[in-house]
Amino acid sequence: MSFPYIPHTPEDIQQMLEAMNLREIEDLFDPISEKYRLQRPLAVPAAASEQEVTRELGALAARNANLDTHDWFLGAGTYPHFTPSVVDSLISRSEFTTAYTPYQPEISQGTLQTIYEWQTMIASLTGVDVANASMYDGASATTEAALMALRATRRSKILVSAGIHPHYLQVLESYTAGLDAEIEVLPLDASGRTQLGEVDEDTACVIIQQPNFLGCVESLPQFAEEAHAKGSLFITSVAEALSLALLESPGAQGADIVCGEAQSFGVPMSFGGPNLGFLATQTKRLRQLPGRLVGETVDVNGRRGFVLTLSTREQHIRRERATSNICTNQGLCLAMATVYLSLMGRQGLRQLAEQNLARVEYAKEQVRQTPGLELLHSATHFNEFVVRVPDHAEKALGRALDVGSLGGLALSRVGMGSEQDVLLCTTEVVNKAAIDRLIRALAPQEISS
Secondary structure (H helix, E strand, C coil): CCCCCCCCCHHHHHHHHHHCCCCCHHHHHCCCCHHHCCCCCCCCCCCCCHHHHHHHHHHHHCCCCCCCCCEECCCCCCCCCCCCHHHHHHHCCHHHCCCCCCCCHHHCHHHHHHHHHHHHHHHHHHCCCEECCCECCHHHHHHHHHHHHHHHHCCCEEEEECCCCHHHHHHHHHHHCCCCCEEEEECECCCCCECCCCCCCCEEEEEEECCCCCCECCCHHHHHHHHHHCCCEEEEEECCHHHHHCCCCCHHHCCCEEEEECCCCCCCCHHHCCCCEEEEECHHHHHHCCCEEEEEEECCCCCEEEEEEEECECCCCCHHHCCECCCCCCHHHHHHHHHHHHHHHHHHHHHHHHHHHHHHHHHHHHHHCCCCCEECCCCCECCEEEEECCCCHHHHHHHHHHCCEECCEEHHHHCCCCCCEEEEECCCCCCHHHHHHHHHHHCCHHHHC
């Protein structure tokens, strides 16, 4: 049997077989029963040239909707934002291609400083003392925050808003399935905000997403007060990190732990991942943080340097004392976000958030003025809001696609809302003309006319 794709000469193969006391490659498969072996060649096409493969891949890629081909109104946890080209240029520099894992500070200063700057900016945005070196995504960050609360309070009950991202809730349920933990979901009221539930002596934490999955801005202080009155921790999860540039920080509103997703900060949507989770808390809970923490120091010559100062991972310390078995931080995505935040600065980030707010207010007003469409919730929104269409969400989204708009999420797909409800997201990548086209398409012609 010939294997032309294996980079060994026939002599190489023969030497390896002789070392194993075998005559031919087929002898390697003797332990596998004949009935489980493929008795024909693999059904793969013939080899092609680079030019032919490039053309084929380009044709496949052209079948996907993207920001260059469609007006983009789909958010729901992964958000369309413009990323300056300089972000990709800077993260490709050699300073960021040092050691894969920053265990050895003498060869990882570029990576370590990037993480340090990231931690500093996230702590500033969230309004708490310290942030770790990032998490895999918003779902795992939110779940790790809940596990922190279970450990810190030695309690077993988790109150979580029904307005949290459905995928975050699924991950939370999966992580806690093997623990003696109870999850209670707090319902939403008619305005789209979370109803205050009863916090008791068994409650470890209350988790509220801000803004929630439906785009509604929650009133956080009431949840913080209720949680603290019973000795529970208050956790704020943020799926759209750009909102931190405009809304009062969760820490200033009483949050003990702030976590969420930072994909909006220069990380491409990439079909839903990889993303970039963040997790921040007060100094007194520093040793409960999972993952890594980078600190600033000086070397023997007094020069500024960066090192790993805390790693409560089971790879580093006794397993029974580890806070998590999380393997790493999201190094590349973290670098993208750190460069993006550095370029935007405080003013630039706030101006961008204000642009996003202006667009959502314009879109909501167009919905109010369009016969057949209904704005479902009265709460203040950031980026996202729910529209009820007169016929069916999937049909409405089909009409939107016909006019070149990726028109949002049918909420019934994630088990929320009715079959008439569409979650729309308006960021800086769409203008008023694009919003107008979408709103017209969502209402059936016979109604809107």
